[in-house]
Amino acid sequence: MNLLKVVDKIILKIEEFILSYAVIIIALMVVGKAIIRETFSYSLPFADEVSQIAVVVATFMGISYAARKGRHISMSAFYDLAPFKVRKMLAIFIPFVTAIVLFVLAYYSSLYVLDVYESGRVTSALQMPAYFLYIFIPIGFLLGSIQFLRNMLVNITHRDEVYLGTDAKDYNDQETKELEGTHL
Template sequence: MNVLKVVDKIILKIEEFILSYAVIIIALMVVGKALSRALFSYSPPFADEVSQIAIVVATFMGISYAARKGRHISMSAFYDLAPFKVRKVLAVLIPLGTAAVLFVLAYYSGFYVLDVYESGRVTSALEMPAYYLYIFIPIGFLLGGIQFLRNAWINIKHRDEVYLGTDAKDYNDEKTKELEGTHL
């Protein structure tokens, strides 16, 4: 188990590094392009392409990070109003279903990356192999699927609490505990 925890921490640090620098690159490219166009009437041809690559990387590598932190997009109106037992069941079933979908998407996107690789396509401005851009898609889906499996597992393992992510307890439980504490 200690080896898995170390691997998990390494993956977390890699995700944080990739996401941080992808956002910085997006900001630099967008602001730099606007300033360059305004000041010099020139727009570097690679700026859009670099921004696009950084957006794809941030989007797909962010799936796992968002799932880990319980910060993924969710439609929680029913969930928030549900009693603990219903939320607990949903906290297991939803991540399992999401993981299954992400694994299927990783499978098919992997074939797409392979097709792009075999085609020999290159990007227009940087003329780098196009599959470099797309390789982050199946990796992101795979890591996201693994993270959602972990979310389901942590909710199975800890029966008395609901977790939105492996690093995030359900805020509804915190509110319930606070309310119970004030009524004593």
């Protein structure tokens, strides 16, 4: 179990590193291209491509990070109004279904990456193999599916609280406990 916690922390640090630098690269490329174009009337030919790569990396590597932190997009109107038992069931069911969908997407996107690899395509400006751009898609889907399974397991093992992510308790439970504490 300690080995899994160490691996999880390493994966978290790698995700944070990748996401941080992807956002920095996006900002540098977009702002730098605009400044250079206005100042020198010249456009960096590789800036759009580097930005695109960074956006793909940030998007798909961010799936797992968002799931871990409970920061993923959710439509929670019904969920927020539901009683604890319903929220608990949803907190187990929704991550399970999401994990299955992400596993399927990881499978199909890996087939696409293999197809791009076998085609030998390269990017237009950098002339790097195109599969380097797409390899982060199945990796992100796979890590995201694993993280959603972890979210499901956390909600199964912690019966008295609802977790939105492995690192994030449901804010509805915190508000309920605060209200209960004021009535005592």
